[in-house]
Amino acid sequence: MKLSKIVGCIFLVSTVSMGYSHDSFSADTIKVDAGGYKLRMVTAGEGSPTVVFESGRGVGLETWSKVFPQIAAVTKAVVYDRAGIGESEVGPLPRTAEQISKELHLALRNAGINPPYILVGHSLGGPIIQVFTGAYPGEVGGLVMVDPSLKDFFDWVRTRFPEIAGRPRAESPDIPVSIRNEREVLDTSLAQAARATLRYDLPVRIVTGARRDSVRLPEVIDRWNLTHSRWTYGFSEAKHVLATESGHFVQEQSPHLVIKAISEVVVAARAFSIANKTDAPLANLFYELENRMMNAFKEGDKEILEQIIGDEFVLTSATSKGEQIRKRGYIDGGLNLVKVESFRFHDLKVQTFDNAAIVTCRIDWKSTWSGKRWDADFLMTDVWVKRDNKWQIVNRHSSYPAE
Numbered sequence: 001m002k003l004s005k006i007v008g009c010i011f012l013v014s015t016v017s018m019g020y021s022h023d024s025f026s027a028d029t030i031k032v033d034a035g036g037y038k039l040r041m042v043t044a045g046e047g048s049p050t051v052v053f054e055s056g057r058g059v060g061l062e063t064w065s066k067v068f069p070q071i072a073a074v075t076k077a078v079v080y081d082r083a084g085i086g087e088s089e090v091g092p093l094p095r096t097a098e099q100i101s102k103e104l105h106l107a108l109r110n111a112g113i114n115p116p117y118i119l120v121g122h123s124l125g126g127p128i129i130q131v132f133t134g135a136y137p138g139e140v141g142g143l144v145m146v147d148p149s150l151k152d153f154f155d156w157v158r159t160r161f162p163e164i165a166g167r168p169r170a171e172s173p174d175i176p177v178s179i180r181n182e183r184e185v186l187d188t189s190l191a192q193a194a195r196a197t198l199r200y201d202l203p204v205r206i207v208t209g210a211r212r213d214s215v216r217l218p219e220v221i222d223r224w225n226l227t228h229s230r231w232t233y234g235f236s237e238a239k240h241v242l243a244t245e246s247g248h249f250v251q252e253q254s255p256h257l258v259i260k261a262i263s264e265v266v267v268a269a270r271a272f273s274i275a276n277k278t279d280a281p282l283a284n285l286f287y288e289l290e291n292r293m294m295n296a297f298k299e300g301d302k303e304i305l306e307q308i309i310g311d312e313f314v315l316t317s318a319t320s321k322g323e324q325i326r327k328r329g330y331i332d333g334g335l336n337l338v339k340v341e342s343f344r345f346h347d348l349k350v351q352t353f354d355n356a357a358i359v360t361c362r363i364d365w366k367s368t369w370s371g372k373r374w375d376a377d378f379l380m381t382d383v384w385v386k387r388d389n390k391w392q393i394v395n396r397h398s399s400y401p402a403e
Helices: 003-014 068-072 097-110 125-135 151-160 177-184 186-195 218-234 255-275 280-299 302-308 327-336
Strands: 029-033 038-044 050-054 077-080 117-122 140-146 204-209 238-243 309-317 338-353 356-369 372-387 390-399
Touching: 029 097, 038 068, 038 097, 050 097, 050 125, 068 077, 068 255, 077 097, 097 125, 097 186, 117 125, 117 255, 125 140, 125 186, 140 255, 151 186, 151 218, 177 186, 204 218, 204 255, 218 238, 238 255, 280 302, 280 338, 280 356, 280 372, 280 390, 302 309, 302 327, 302 390, 309 327, 327 338
Parallel strands: 050 077, 050 117, 117 140, 140 204, 204 238, 309 390
Antiparallel strands: 029 038, 038 077, 338 356, 356 372, 372 390
């Protein structure tokens, strides 16, 4: 198997849109501050949730020209050029998904565009919208991933084709520096996306460019499709769509599939909002609090744990025969014995009683305990109290769900 063919195939599924003739964008543009530099942004339509488009590496907002008008006809839609791309000003380094997510969040706020958001990301835009959702979980009502770049795929490539692992990929010297800057930190952005904690019941669609041709290796395309399919397993409201007539740029080659996927997620997000109209703000608040505490365990942030866990905290478990663990033992054991790899909350429900709240939820947990695997699906019942306008957890009871 020729190395050039392997490299060429991977290049097709992970690089920039070069040489495409985009339809003109008829909507008016604005310039929005994102932290000392301005981004080009286009808004159109009315309604909620707002659909926000994130393009692939080095691609301008024009790539969405066959999709954006159709979505703007049914709800508010926003598309923009990242810093250093198209007509947007250059932003600071490094150009990671976390940095880009912060810029987008600030730009949306400065433009007066409020959540909830449906995020649509193509290629590199996929990792970016995952990181955005993990950072601002209460503001995102759904995701549409269009042939996204995923860490698991590139990990497989390095294992399957070790002869190209670590080998720099040849790129034209004419490619702008801003695009090179995003490529240089691609692995970092993919890792950031893989670490993002996303809500289990988030409406999700992933649309894969699955066209087969003489250039793209069947083995690589099969793995690309499989990686996308497996990514949906972590969600209760997810669909995987194969665009068999499209290569990497599905939004340009099969826009109807992308429009359909976005429309489905908009409908699902609206239904969720109506069904949870009264409790949605509280659910978002405690979802963020629960995530904040578990992230503190994952990152080893003892200061956050001391703040969020009340001094009278007690942990009980249906499997511990009445044993009670106090705050100090919970924090020290969680930081010293348990290494949290990933977790995801779902089925979260909240009941409030003045300055107290009871939160019930499930958590899918992957970790090691004293070096041994400890993966589980827990049921949690947590009691929170509000003091000096701050919430603290004072009791947690855990059990395993019934088979």
